[in-house]
Amino acid sequence: MLWLLFLASFLEGAVSQTQCPHGWTKWGMSCYLFVTHVPNDWTESQYFCHMLHSKLVEIETMEEDNFLQLQAIRHVHENQKTFGFWIGGTDAVVEGEWMWITSGQNFTYSNWAPGFPDDYRKNEDCAHLFKAEHFEWNDEDCDHRMSFICELTLEETPLVVVGK
Numbered sequence: 001m002l003w004l005l006f007l008a009s010f011l012e013g014a015v016s017q018t019q020c021p022h023g024w025t026k027w028g029m030s031c032y033l034f035v036t037h038v039p040n041d042w043t044e045s046q047y048f049c050h051m052l053h054s055k056l057v058e059i060e061t062m063e064e065d066n067f068l069q070l071q072a073i074r075h076v077h078e079n080q081k082t083f084g085f086w087i088g089g090t091d092a093v094v095e096g097e098w099m100w101i102t103s104g105q106n107f108t109y110s111n112w113a114p115g116f117p118d119d120y121r122k123n124e125d126c127a128h129l130f131k132a133e134h135f136e137w138n139d140e141d142c143d144h145r146m147s148f149i150c151e152l153t154l155e156e157t158p159l160v161v162v163g164k
C-alpha cells in the first residue's frame with residue numbers, strides 16, 4: 001500500500017513536470033510568461049519572476065531566441081509604450097562581461113543588435129529584447145521600466161504547482 005502511494009505521488013510529480021502553469025507558454029522543456037501589464041525595472045522584473053518560482057529568461061540557443069522573438073512580436077502590442085522585454089542578462093558585476101543572473105553562467109549565445117552593447121553613458125548593464133531592433137538584444141539602463149519575460153524550467157517545477 002505504501003508502495004502504491006509512493007508510486008502515485010511519483011507519477012503525479014512526473015505529470016506536473018510536463019505541464020506549464022495556466023497562462024504560461026510551453027516551448028521545449030521551459031515555460032515562458034510574457035508580463036506586459038506591470039512594466040518593471042530590471043531588478044523588480046527578476047523579483048517578480050522569482051516570486052513565481054521562475055527566473056528572468058535566460059537564452060541559451062538561437063532556437064530559443066527565435067521562439068522568443070516571435071512571441072515578443074505577438075505580445076508587444078499589449079503595452080505600446082514598452083522598449084521591449086527585459087531578459088536575465090547583466091554586465092553589472094564586471095563591465096563588458098555578460099552573464100545570466102540566476103544561473104551565473106556567462107553568455108554562450110548572444111544576439112546583440114548591430115552596434116550593441118554600447119554601454120551608453122556608461123550606464124547600461126541590463127539586457128533586453130529591443131523593440132526598435134526587431135527584438136534583437138540591446139543593453140539598457142537597468143532602472144527603465146518595461147515588459148519582461150519569465151522562464152520556468154520544467155525539471156525545476158515545484159510540486160506545489162500540482163493541481164493548479
Ligand SMILES: [Ca+2]
Pocket residue numbers: 030057058059060064151
Ligand atoms: Ca532558457
Ligand SMILES: [Ca+2]
Pocket residue numbers: 091092095096119123124125126139
Ligand atoms: Ca554595461
Ligand SMILES: [Ca+2]
Pocket residue numbers: 116117118119120124138139140
Ligand atoms: Ca545600449
